[in-house]
Amino acid sequence: MVSVRRSTGAFVAVAIGVALVAATMLLLASGRPQTPERLARAAVVVAGPEAGSPADPFPPDRPWSASRTAELVARLAALPGVAAAVPDRTFYAQPLVDGRPPQLHGQRQDAHEGHGWSSARLGGLTLAAGAPPRRPGEVVVDTALGLRPGAPVTLLTAAGGQPYTVTGLLDAPGVHVADEVATALAPGVRAIGLMLSPDADPERVAAAAREVLGGDGRVVTGDGRGVLEPRGDARTRWIGMQVLTATAALAGFVTVFVVAATFAYTVAQRRRELALLRAVGATPRQLRRLLYRHALLVGAGAALAGLLAGAALAPLLGRLLVDVGFEPSTFRVRYTLWPIAVALATGPVVALLAVWTAARRAARVRPLEALREAAVEQRPLGPLRATVGGLLVAAGVAFGFATALAGDPQQGADRALPMVMALVTGAAVLAPVFVGPVTALLTPTVRRRGGAISLLLRAGARTAARRSGATAAPVLLTVAFAVLVSGMIRTSTPVYATNRINAVNAEWVLLPDRAPGLSDQAVEAVSGAAVLPTTVFVDGDTAAEPVRPLTALGIDPATFSAANRMLTVVAGSLSDLHGEGTTVVKASLAGTTTLPDRPYPVVFADGERVPLRVVAVVSDDSFPGDLLLPRAAVRGHDPSALTDAVYLSSPIAPPAGARVVDVATWAAEVDRAEDRLVWLATLLLIGVTAGYGGIAVVNTLLMAAAGRARDLRLLRLAGATRRQVVRLVAVESALVVAVGAALGGVVALVGLLSIRAGLAEQVGAPVDLVVPWSVVGGVVGLCLLLALASSGLPAWRLLRRRSTVHVE
Amino acid sequence: MTTQTVTLVGLRAVYGSGNRRVTALDGVTTSFAEGTFTAVMGPSGSGKSTLLHCAAGLDRPVEGSVTVDGISLDRLSEDDLTRLRRDRIGFVFQSFNLISSLTAAQNVELPLRLAGRRPPTRDVAAALAAVGLTDRAGHRPAELSGGEQQRVAVARALITRPAVLFADEPTGALDSATSHQVLRLLRGLVDDHGQTVVMVTHDPAAAAYADRILLLADGRLADELTGDLTASSVAARIAATTAEPAW
């Protein structure tokens, strides 16, 4: 009866869902922080106190000052079992090749990091050629650069280009300089690596080190040293995790949806058989159990198949994620037990969830229904489904209003997401109600000669609302989701750029070229408003967040206020920002709109604690970041800080490692990397949804084709040519896709309009609604193609056989 | 005194509501004795099928009571009713009797499996042999003729050794030769095994196989025929009954 053979659709849907869940779970479990290779030989690492805040989840650790570092190194080196305690100093340094930073390792953060030579032993690095750097002006570079020992090289540091001589080569990214140079460029230390004597127990040493530290930092060993991974990698991993989690969640959600539709359809189609079973003695409970058992079987089988596919898929997907930038280059897929267990459990659980309503409906089939001939469908919508759909749509509309009224973009996005989910699922749940009327509306467009086809079409749409609904719903889901999400991203992206342009009072911007930032040399070569960001640390308010990182911008008050249109001084005066120990803070940070009289103590990148005097309080939207400092103060405490950008009033010839672009280009570029990731993630999610939508369409249409074999043959007997019948079927399914796409489009439009209203409110100007037609066209085209193929082909094949009406 | 396998008292059945309300059974009282073959006849829409459904526990009357094999169906829950139907009542429909994905043998053993019993192969084979289909055990319904399908349905209805077998126009879709095969089969069950059989039919020739004929009209018992029944005597009697003015 409900044989496994007939559940190919459900099986495939569950298997694909499990494959996706398995792959993403494996990748999620693999995405553990990696111990940097540079510290691999240090069995125990002592790190500075961890900093963190919601606004900046990946700040550097708070550094120790030079004197504190010296004290710690001395005491740690004296511990039993410690052969050496070596501070790890990391700073910005980038060799120029042919007067320009090399493209090599373009995206790797560690390609433009410099270190002191003594720390090379922490990674067990040995020279591939030449000699170590002993004096200032000597450097060991990556063999991959193609330089020879003895060759001159320009090293770009935060100060600017400096002439160096290559003394040796290492097979590792970054450069190594003499320790005294490293100490000058990175006075604050964030990690001290302990080299142990061969017989020492790392855990015992770690315990002793903790005593020495007394809470002023952390001691990590083994895999725990992963916390020392580059901040960029941590950030990338975090993004990857978001994308993977979203994919897994969406895959699970859509799988339940698609499989539920498949099961519901199976039950609707096999109603007479179910009734017959009831008549010959099956209790409602038995029917329910039958379906549950069946679902369990399908789920378990599909889970196995899906797991194998997912496990095979994971490494490919992993490589892809690294390539597009969702995972750091150190990412490797590891096969662990729990993702496999989760994936295996997903199959049956999803299948059981999906079969739940179908089973309830099956149990309500009455034995006498076996006697009724025609498969006249029931009401298109049960009361439960109508209620659920109504509630979802209502919630979606409510969130839509909330989105339109949102105060800031973040809030808008937070409200837009549930709106999308609620509207899309609500519309899909209610789809059968609309399919009949909308089909009736659209049918005249395909009416032709004699109209036999349109007559049949209309009759079909009326009597088979559930079947049409089952096909239209996934199309609706896919189209609505694709249009809504892609439209939301495409509509809001230019708004942020516009915001940025509006905030800046300059025509041109000096930007780094193949470098993470601009050196002082480059900044001094031009005249304009330069911003030198650094991270400073304050004591947090809570025990969970003991060290709070803040972004401080080193500026010159005159040029900064000239270039910044958003700056609003609430109290004090910006021009008082000069000399050591002064700062300007945002109102939310000050907690008041008047000048606080108490000093504001912060710890700088060099580990020094300085009480700052607040000379002005500005409004929160004045600038990105938390506080302003005199540029000289930032440079004094953070010798390796890099300037983000210099705002210029006229274009100039750019110095080395820099380029000049106009403001519009700059605004579009600032978030380009992030926008690209967001867009890729969006496409990935749309891909998952569209893939599932496709499966669902194929599923229901194939099942429908099987169920209508008799009707179609009768039609042939009644005088229709094979071509006519196939055309009828094709037009019918195209209509259903059109109905689904139209409904999905309406849902998406409602959502997009509320998002646009919200954005326009926030920027105070009209916002253009951008609909990425290529995405929409692709998704609708895919659905149409699949629908035509999966309805037309079976009909064609069916009618080729010479058999006449086949009575059951 | 003979035992009454099925007793119906004051059955009333109503379909629909408001002005679409139809009284399908309007106070029917009768009973079917053990080991007898009863035919139920009457014009189309007279309530024959409804009577059978109520007696078989497939439907519930709005009024009146049904007793099968000494058990009153009136207060049974849906599950208990299903179990009773499974164990003591066999039912053969006019058409669409078999699950198309199961073979003849699997269709026959279905009620036992639903009852949670492992069907003895011998019993299934015997049931198929009794309806003359030993060599068709592995065939699916699509590979069987209409008469063969009907005989499989009879075999399935009998596999649980029910107290009573109901058949609603079992020969309605069959030609006369095949009809007589099925009817002889039913007659044989009554004669050789003391099976109680109740059959709805429009065909006087089919009704002639029965020991007793109930005539229904407008949901009421209009007449009852017993004795030596032949196709022509039955036809004559029905013509006479239906020619009378409405009750």
Ligand SMILES: Nc1ncnc2c1ncn2[C@@H]1O[C@H](COP(=O)(O)OP(=O)(O)OP(=O)(O)O)[C@@H](O)[C@H]1O
């Ligand atoms: N499901 C139903 N809904 C509404 N009315 C029904 C239903 N089933 C039967 N009826 C009506 O009840 C009355 C009795 O129907 P029933 O099927 O018992 O007649 P019948 O004697 O079996 O007729 P036939 O010989 O045509 O099979 C008829 O008027 C019929 O229209």
Ligand SMILES: [Mg+2]
């Ligand atoms: Mg009838």
